[in-house]
Amino acid sequence: MAVAQPTAGAVPSQAPSRWAKMWKSLSIIFESRIATVGMVLVLFWVILGLISLVWTPYPPNASEFTQNLPPNTTNWLGTDHLGRDILSRLMVGTQVILLKTRLPWGGLVFPIGVAIWGVIGSVLVGAFLGLNAGYRGGWWDQVTMQFLDALIAFPVIVLYLVVIAALGQGDLVVILAITVTGAPGVARLVRSLALDIKTRDYIRAAETRGESPWYVMFVEILPNARGPLIVDSMLRVGYAIFAIGTLGFLGIGLPPPDPDWGNMVNEARKNIFSNQWAVVWPSVAIASLVIGLNLFADGLREELTRYQK
């Protein structure tokens, strides 16, 4: 039988390279001005944090300067109530949130920060629960959702407090707390996505191939939930940073000696009468990073929905 090329389908047959593909998926970010602004904000802090791994203007914990200096040429952002350089502390403060996790054993350090691990945790747990609830439905769904409802009923901060009251402080506890508080939201999202996606014909196709439920959930459904999931994760990292800041402010966040933005605000607020800058900078840091992630997520979401249309 003669095979004819449909004219409209005549596209250069050169398969795009992996890099080109990656660039293409990244380019979606630059399509949106909002997402670009957001990414720049986030990258700003990531880069600052990376720099701080090898260099900071001054040692972050060393009280080398006069206390409570306003911004000046030596200390660009001023000094805090113990005469420490605020810029250095801010830079290092990025690390625990975004770049490293301190394990309680022998001062071991693990790459990637507490906020991100927490979100990864909630995405893993939430995706697992949400996929099962959404795809399997019935009994699975009832039990899972009931359980998640119970978790959601906890005011988040209260849940943090309970977890921390029970387990004490530490990077891992904060990660656990973020995971526990974030998982129900992710699960609900993934569940609703799974409920939608599972009505698609390609799921029927997989089922009629006799694929196992695990295959259907993780290979067929999950990849198609990634768009909203990535957007949601961005927002969640924002929440997590917000929450870590709040915990730090309450004095039950990430343990010392690394500076913690929330704790910096807490310590500086007592001296706010004489030195507002020391409160302003970490506040701006938290807010800008959270705003950055929000904008990034918003822009990404807009682009993704546009893309789907």
Added chain:
Amino acid sequence: MARFIIRSLVSTFITLIIVSVALFLLLEVGSGDITVKILGVFSTPEQRASYRNQLGLDDPVYLRYIDWLIGNEWRAERQVGFDLVTAPNPQTGEDTWWADVDGQLIRWSLEEGELMKLVRQEDGSTVASLADAVWTTDEGGQESFWGVDDKNNAVKWVRGEGAEVWVLTKAGLRKEGDGPQDYIPLRKGLIRGDAGKSLQYGRPVSVTLWPRVRNTLVLAGVAFLVVMPLALIFGIIAGINEGKPIDRFISVTSLGATATPEFVTGIFLILIFGIWLQWLPAVAIFTSADAIFENPALLALPVLTLTAVELGYVIRMTRASMVEVMGSPYIRTAILKGMPYWRVVARHAVRNALMAPITIIMLHVNWLIGGVVVVETIFGYPGLGKYIFDAAIFGDVNAVEAAAMLTVIIAVLTRILGDLAYTFLNPRIRYA
């Protein structure tokens, strides 16, 4: 609709059970040896073990959970053989436990091997006398007696074998002979309002908790009343002007407000209005129990702080919903029916646009409570949030449990309200 509501009630009930189990496991079981917290770090293992027995901590977990949730005098009554009742302590008004023996309220104590009977008088004092022969002999030939001691426990004494126990007096631990062999610390259980004693304040949790709950309800309620209309109005305005400057302005401002943590907003509000300008009270100093009613200005900054954060969130929700609704076919229908714009917005769009946010807003009461914890801490506002925070920091397990349970109940109740509002707004459910 009935089905919807009943489902939601049943689900709420199950939720509360799960939450209570989780709380109990986390705090009572998960948080390590509570006796260390009570007896202090200088206590010895022997003292802790004795005290664990007195607190009933050696019982299986499920039994402790039941005791904690619904009380245990019914369990103790089977051992003691009399009804167990409470009567107030004439001085403190706190409940004390007694056995009701033919109308007489009685406790026992073992002194020098002799069982003494303490009969409660009208005025609350007790008269001691030697108890009659009450020992019963079990199969092992052991003579024992179950009764109520003077520390609100149902206890088992064994004749001639007074145990050596470490008793926690207000003065600290003291070793006593003549102690009981087994304890059931009597309590009514959480659902009957007995949350145990606060380890921090030493008073029953229920006594210290309620004024705090009232204060928080006032704070959160006022914040809610401020946030809701404003947020819905701004959200709707932004939503119907999608993409226009006013939308950009509202969206950016609300994003900024949402992304700025409560503690930052709060601190600067304190600095500006409380300390620099001195227009408003910087922190919530309750010089009397009804301070918020006598001086409502105390609420101003906490409410403003809560508003700033919550407002942004709800505006964003409402806006998104409004945008979606405004793009829906039935709005197109309404416009193409030639309805004036404001009629379209007011009659066709708003109601549908509020459906989604209202449920989410009600779910968001959790966040509000979370925000309340922070706000109350910043402003020193004596409410539930600060109560939980202080209790958690102190390790006041009983208080954390009760207060956390209460927040969950509040959250769940608002969720039901949200469901009801949704039902009301959505005829698809109302007439299903």
Added chain:
Amino acid sequence: MTRTNGKVPGGPVLSVEDLAVAYKIRGGEIEAVQDVTFDIQRGEAHGIVGESGCGKSTVTWAILNFLGANGYVKRGGIKFLGQELVGRSGEELRRLRGDQIAMVYQDPMQALNPSMRLGDQMKEVLTVHRGLSDKEAEKRCISMLERVYMPDAANVMHRFPHQISGGQQQRVVIAMALLNNPALLIMDEPTTALDVTVEAAVLDLIAELRRDFDTGILFISHNLGVVARVCNKVGVMYAGEMVEVATTEDIYKNPQHPYTQGLIRCVPKLGSDKASSMLYPIRGRVPPPNNRPPGCVYGPRCDYFQDRCREERPELRKLPNGVEVRCHFAEKIDPSKWQPSEDILPPKVRQNGDKEEYIIEVKDLKKYYEVQGSSLKDVFGMSEPRYVKAVENATFNVPKGKTLGIVGESGCGKSTLIKTIIGLEDSTSGDAEFLGLDITGDLTTRTEQLIQELQMVFQNPDSTMNPSYTVGQQIGRPMLRFGTVPKGEVRNEVIKLLNLMRLGANYYDRLPRQLSGGEKQRVGIARALASRPDLVLCDEPVSALDVSVQAAVLNLLLEVQAEYGTTMIFIAHDLSVVRFFSDYVAVMYLGQIMEIGPADAIYALPYHPYTEALLSAVPIPDPSAKQKRIRLEGTVPSAISPPQGCRFNTRCPRRQLLPDGGKICETETPPWQEDERGHRIFCHIPRETLLTFEPVIQTKERAV
């Protein structure tokens, strides 16, 4: 009930001239519609047909000046009753909308406000535009609802949209549009979302209203048959341009534009089958608005393409016979001399041997679903369980290499039936065997081999492929999973299949979003074939496709069947397609097979009364055909408590033929009446009586 609006009669209600609509997008703008010109007279129904993406709807939005924030009328004019609409103020337009110009939409459920009572939604049209009091408005609304044959009209006023059926919703929308007796009624695919019998009733209503109200109607549809039934004039749109405007008669009998001709050749005629007729798809696809070819937009797909077509854009011109057409060579084209080019040539249908070896045998198959009620008892699980009887006693066989078509309206259980067969659901009772193997259980009870033998092709091209994986991965997966092809060979095998689907090897690495609907559907077919199944179940594989693509996919399926001798079960709601494609046909209603037999027997006397009603409802793209008008009353009963006796008895238009007005239909299950060819009818009315009916459709060529 006629009323004039004090407007000068005579002139066109609507006059669109050289309309061009553009949408601003990032980095430029797109002209979605160019140079559209047509007039609508009072009492005239002017249809616009065309495939999706042709700009039909954009024209309607332009008329209503509802183009969104980024759309605008770039050129041309729209005159309504002689007045220019373009450039009018929002307030002036608002006064016209809903009053002088009304609109009916594709999906009535979406178009009605879910949280407002229907009465309120209707009344406001009167109170706002006419300043009527609430009471008067209510009265008018009720009478208008009665006018559109809405049962229980006064009550409906107090209901919410979700409380009435789709057909009733559309009646409400139509009533609402007519309340102010508009001069122009715009209908955008008003029946597309409706079942065929409901559609027929609504179309009847529209035709009737057009006569009675003397309204000019602009009727948009992709379905040539629907347009033929309603309109007296038709414009054909292609790629944002009006390529032909003519009377309905002319369009169908004497199409002038190659595109119109192509469209008509794509559609199977009701009653034609694969053995006796052929479908000729139009090659290629509609170009996207930002990538239209220079010159004639249809050029790349046209069989008569010449250099001039590339260089010069044809104008819409009036031919001597009054037909307006946008083609340089309209006069020179004789459609009767048309020969298909090789790339669209349909396969020869090979007649598989007459040996009737059944590949699948189903007997008394039942599928019930348990449902939860909404009463208190139900919530606590204390009431008797209730069931949706989705499939009741289905019995049929399919011979190897043949196709069984299943038709029926939505909710008739046809999808459940094939889901049960393929194992997505287990059956409640009955027997089903595939090559002697039991298939009553669901997939978990089946062996790999059995699973591999049964595959499925799905309806929606947009959801048939997983957006996350490439074409190659998705076609290759069944091969890997069932090990039908050694790992190293998979790529080659996939490319072979792609070639069979007339897709090149370069499709291997494409993602679904880079494919058109037809291409996706082909990939879906390739994936179903990848495990080399003996039985392929096709669930409405072409119903979401444009007609030109539909023809190509149908041809492809025929080719596959010819190539592999695959047996197929083919579900569709389009009776023409089923008739064309199938060897055997089953007609289902409310979970029950009503009639089954060889395809030609179903479409000829004797009919089951339901089949008869279905056939009489089919819109036929032939204005000259005479079609019997049988309309079903009421709505489909609930499958939870289907009527006793014959399930069709509540709506059967023929039961009066039986004694006692068909009392027996309510009490006794009908018998199967079977003839020697295996044509079975599930009806109390004797076959002999059924044979005395008139054929439903009579065309010049044949009677159906």
Added chain:
Amino acid sequence: MKKPQISEKYMEKIHPAIPDAYQKLKEGRVSRRDFMRFATLLGLSAGAASIAAQCGAPAQPAAPPAEGGEEAAPATEEAAAASGGAIKRGGTWTSSMQLQLLDHPARLSWVEGANIVRQFGEYLTETGPDNITRPYLLDRWEASDDVMTWDLFLREGILFNNGDELTADDVIFTFSEWLNPDVGSSMLGLLSYLSGIQDVEKVDDYHIRLNLQTPNIGVPEHLFHYPAIVLHRNFEGDIIQQPVGTGAFLLEEYAEGERAVFKRREDYWRMGEDGSPLPYLDELIYVSTDKDAGVAALQSGQVNSLYDPRPSDFQALKDVPGLTVRPVSTAQCLVLRMRVDVEPWTDVRVRNALKMCQDREKIMQLAYFGEGDLSIDAHVAPVHPAYCPKDIPAYDPEGAKALLAEAGYPDGLTVTLATKNDQQEPELAQALKELAAAGGFDIQLDITEPSGYWDRWTEVDLGITSWTHRPLDTMVLPLAYIQEAIGAWNETRWTDEEFETLLREAEGTLDVEARRDLMCQIEDIMQERGPIGNSFWKKIWNITSSEFQNVQAHPTAYDLMYEVWKEDA
């Protein structure tokens, strides 16, 4: 002002040692402060002692070892000057202080509670902000020469707020509560020289005699220990239910965790400068907030004072207009303690090397904003009466290095320093870490929650432990540095025979000068071979709105409110 005269005879009558001390004062061998302390210790009423001191002292007392004395003096003078002016009555004083459960005053274990009870109850004696103890409800006391018998003479005519007069019965009831193990008062341990209530003898209605089992010089101080409020004889165990006391205010409301409200009492026994009964203020309100909120409230003027401000609070408040900061030196410190039974701290050279790494000035600056008094490496503070002034050791990292090398660690030493993140320990630890690096110590920090540290404070090898203020040197050293205390509070396991002998001697020595001689040796031993480093003594601050006059800063953060008055704003 005419100098009042007091005869030496009168002094002799009180205690034979007083004239001797007075002589020393006149010769300038003791400071006025030391004399006051000594004289009142032996029963001379504070007023009389103060008069005597004014008579006897040369123009300026010999330089007191601590700045605290100097700063305290102007404060009192300022108060005195102000009191000469127009005292205003009325007004409300509000303070931020955390309030916990309060029932039996004798059982108090937290100063906040004592600050509540002190407003409506009183003590037999009073140790003033100047660290001098004077009779209070007592008219005077007399101690026998062997300090085995103490006669307490009660002031007559003092009324409880329920109208009853204060008599020996009330005092004896109070003693019986202290000595009853069931009550669980910390007084029981303090009064270890009384075997039971039988040792408390009522001589007449206003005369109580204490028959000590062992000699003790600290009785007057002990009677001002914060749980030692004098109770009414009918007291039943809950002071909130039964707020009966002799004090100048009446308890209106007490809610733990919330607030306490007091109103002035009309018939209080002490008279103000204007001749009417004290107090001057109408109302006291304590609001239970945490410190951070308290700071903000003080900054904004919502409260007038803040209980025991932390150094960071002091930093935040010191420049706020409208607030007066009154610092006071204390014997609170953060002890760098080394366990001498664990390597490498068994080697005195290693211990001394680490001590040499203390740049005390810098540590005090970093950990305490310089708001303290530099210390030697001994647990004896300049505010202690018998403190023997010594030079502050210099920072000597090179010396430390050499010493380490000598001890067998030429390449330095890695050690783990444990402490809690409570007061200023983390800052101190951080500062020490950096300073000691130059001396060859690589210090790893192990900082935990307070409870985490208190779980193991006696067990860690190297740690920083916070020690509270005790008015007498002889009250703290036996707690932590003798053989007997091993297993209890001897966290370092350090014992030294010579040290212990000297300490025992000091405990039985009344004469301050003699005790100072002993202390000189004790301090030397601790510096030379002791187990602790100690960089500075903390100061604390009383921070109160400036319109309040006559405010006294007390080293244990007691709120003494009776004579405070408020200027018109």
